[in-house]
Amino acid sequence: GVFTLTEYLSSARRTRHFPYIVVLLDNFTTFRETFLGDNAVLHMDQAGKLLSDLTALVREGQAVGIHLVMTVDSWNVISRYPALLNAIGLRLALRQSDEVDYTYIGMKGREGMVVPPGRGFMGGASVLEFQVAIPASPRAMPEEQEHSDVESRRAASLAWLKAKFTGQATGPRPEFDQPQVPVEWLSSEEQTASLSELCCQLKASWPHEPVSTVRSLPDIVPLQGLLALSSDADSGQHGLHCVAPIGLDDRDLLPFMMAVGSDSPTFLVAGPARSGKSTLLLSIILSLASRYPPNRVRFAVAGLRRSPVWDIAGLPHLFGNVAKTATELEGLLERLVVELDGRQGEGGWPPATMDDGRQTTDDGSMDDRRQTTDDSNSIVHRPSSIVRSEATIVLVIDDLEELLISGSNALQMLFEIGRRGRTLGLNIVAAGLTQELSRSYDQSIEYLRRGQTGFLLCPNFREDGDLLNVRLPIMSHRAFPAGRGFFVHRGWTLTHAATPLREGLDIEQSVKAWVGQIAKG
Numbered sequence: 001g002v003f004t005l006t007e008y009l010s011s012a013r014r015t016r017h018f019p020y021i022v023v024l025l026d027n028f029t030t031f032r033e034t035f036l037g038d039n040a041v042l043h044m045d046q047a048g049k050l051l052s053d054l055t056a057l058v059r060e061g062q063a064v065g066i067h068l069v070m071t072v073d074s075w076n077v078i079s080r081y082p083a084l085l086n087a088i089g090l091r092l093a094l095r096q097s098d099e100v101d102y103t104y105i106g107m108k109g110r111e112g113m114v115v116p117p118g119r120g121f122m123g124g125a126s127v128l129e130f131q132v133a134i135p136a137s138p139r140a141m142p143e144e145q146e147h148s149d150v151e152s153r154r155a156a157s158l159a160w161l162k163a164k165f166t167g168q169a170t171g172p173r174p175e176f177d178q179p180q181v182p183v184e185w186l187s188s189e190e191q192t193a194s195l196s197e198l199c200c201q202l203k204a205s206w207p208h209e210p211v212s213t214v215r216s217l218p219d220i221v222p223l224q225g226l227l228a229l230s231s232d233a234d235s236g237q238h239g240l241h242c243v244a245p246i247g248l249d250d251r252d253l254l255p256f257m258m259a260v261g262s263d264s265p266t267f268l269v270a271g272p273a274r275s276g277k278s279t280l281l282l283s284i285i286l287s288l289a290s291r292y293p294p295n296r297v298r299f300a301v302a303g304l305r306r307s308p309v310w311d312i313a314g315l316p317h318l319f320g321n322v323a324k325t326a327t328e329l330e331g332l333l334e335r336l337v338v339e340l341d342g343r344q345g346e347g348g349w350p351p352a353t354m355d356d357g358r359q360t361t362d363d364g365s366m367d368d369r370r371q372t373t374d375d376s377n378s379i380v381h382r383p384s385s386i387v388r389s390e391a392t393i394v395l396v397i398d399d400l401e402e403l404l405i406s407g408s409n410a411l412q413m414l415f416e417i418g419r420r421g422r423t424l425g426l427n428i429v430a431a432g433l434t435q436e437l438s439r440s441y442d443q444s445i446e447y448l449r450r451g452q453t454g455f456l457l458c459p460n461f462r463e464d465g466d467l468l469n470v471r472l473p474i475m476s477h478r479a480f481p482a483g484r485g486f487f488v489h490r491g492w493t494l495t496h497a498a499t500p501l502r503e504g505l506d507i508e509q510s511v512k513a514w515v516g517q518i519a520k521g
Contacts, residue, residue: 118132215253249495282308299315314519393427
């Protein structure tokens with residue numbers, strides 16, 4: 001085997017080359033103030049992990065062909081992190097404001113030493129002096145101006161020599177033979193344009209394949225394309241659970257799969273107004289309905305204000321009509337009670353087992369007693385021989401906070417049905433405003449929060465994670481686009497939710513097109 005990229009590149013058995021990677025970190029001082037300082041945007045433990053990862057990259061990256069190039073205004077800034085400073089192998093120093101700072105590269109500075117712009121020193125066994133190359137194309141200095149400049153510097157040098165003989169000289173001797181740096185005659189705009197032209201020339205003359213771009217989460221994730229990326233075989237890999245893509249995972253930009261009933265029987269979607277809550281609910285419904293027939297999954301749906309979920313009327317998977325008021329929701333919940341009574345009379349379903357082996361309990365909590373084999377401690381899932389005759393029912397409620405001010409009995413019914421239904425194939429997916437849900441002490445809201453599973457869209461504050469008992473990271477100050485947020489289940493995953501919007505159609509037309517397509521099979 002090989003242990004370094006250099007050995008790999010020299011190996012005769014290689015089939016392709018992995019490129020060297022150069023990470024550029026310009027202005028470590030600002031980086032420190034933003035992420036590591038006392039007023040940094042990261043929490044202390046996250047800042048510590050970031051610094052640890054950066055140090056590991058400097059210390060271990062060279063062995064795998066990853067190099068970090070970093071600039072800093074002053075050595076004093078980076079000297080506060082001795083582990084990082086000691087891991088830096090090659091140190092370059094340009095003109096320093098304090099002669100003492102040259103000691104960081106093993107060089108003793110001299111008082112009054114003249115260091116022109118771009119002149120630097122490289123530390124090592126012996127200090128080497130160098131001049132930084134200029135990427136911009138230089139512009140020739142006018143001959144008469146160059147002659148005048150040289151003559152004036154020569155006169156200044158002679159004046160210094162005369163003063164030295166009389167003991168009146170101060171400072172170092174002015175040099176008149178120092179070449180003028182042509183780029184000083186270029187404006188910043190001209191330098192940028194020249195550098196851009198140079199990059200275009202390099203690109204045009206490059207004989208190899210271009211480096212693949214670093215992809216990032218798009219602002220819009222069409223559900224139609226997401227379903228195409230997800231293999232139909234995936235739907236059969238999770239046994240009794242219904243699994244469907246609901247967005248893109250930030251880590252690998254692959255479809256993010258939601259397993260109904262596997263993560264938790266309750267799923268809470270929270271976010272501010274116009275953050276994409278209703279759109280996410282639609283994507284969950286349409287994604288599951290596209291992958292599973294009505295005998296595998298059914299939906300009981302309520303939209304308590306004018307909601308896009310109203311437009312799924314006609315979906316063959318619906319359990320009753322879409323409820324549009326709190327009163328209609330009560331009627332829908334009563335039908336669910338009858339359905340659960342029938343299932344319970346037939347012996348019910350086995351207790352739902354989570355992916356880690358924990359079983360669900362009637363009060364909404366997780367039973368830490370895991371199913372194991374008789375002769376070992378290994379975790380096992382329910383036997384595949386168990387077949388549920390009824391379809392999984394997903395109760396979907398949009399604008400959940402409306403129940404808090406309606407005075408309806410629906411919240412109490414929701415709490416009781418949720419506790420009963422979790423062992424009878426009922427799952428609840430509810431969406432509401434983060435602020436309203438966070439300050440509610442209603443037992444039904446507490447029950448939904450207890451599962452600690454859901455989607456926090458466009459969080460405004462780090463404390464929004466308290467709704468699902470998770471510590472959110474401090475992201476950039478720019479606001480998330482609608483549909484972006486954190487999937488929460490035993491931690492968080494940055495995800496962008498899919499949208500059922502189709503090209504050239506509004507949301508209502510798109511949903512109706514989805515319903516018609518699914519109804520046709």
